[in-house]
Amino acid sequence: MNELKKQYKHKPRDEKEVRNMKSRLHRMVGQLNGIEKMLDEGRYCGDILIQISAIESALQALGYMVLQDHLETCVREKVKEDDEEVMKEVLTLIRKLK
Template sequence: MAENDKPTCCHCASRKHTPRTDELKADVTRRINRAVGQLNGIKVMVEEDRYCGDVLTQLAAVESAVKAISREVMQDHLETCVVERVQAGDTEVVDEVMGLFKKFM
């Protein structure tokens, strides 16, 4: 592969790199900041000896929020990195994707 033909996605040999749209970055960042805020709130609830059921409800909400972020990033990964690699003839990416799916199921 010539120097000019470096992949623009996550198939770089030395370091994986994925250019993302500004819109995706902003959305994921906003969602992560919200989840961090929720976790900080849960920390306070525990420190204040709040009712266990309330703490668990808030933990479930954070878990759901993180899963939603994961789905968004996974969709972007499939639509960009995976498509590019398959189009380039690299079908090993299917094994990578299956490994990622296993982590979320």
């Protein structure tokens, strides 16, 4: 990604919410490491798939959390500033998320 294109959130995220998001990220890292261990142990494919599906759900939940925050803050602000493009951007993001 182009360094110059980095965008920042106008209004900082709530500290408690950031802590919540980070603890979710840490848990997912733990789950991914768990899968590596399962591969080392030669565990059954079905068990690994259940673990992958658990991480998928955790990731989706995090995505919805960020999206909700996005809608309530950035999108709300931009709509009030009559930004014509913001809803197209929202739809593009929604389509990307599972």
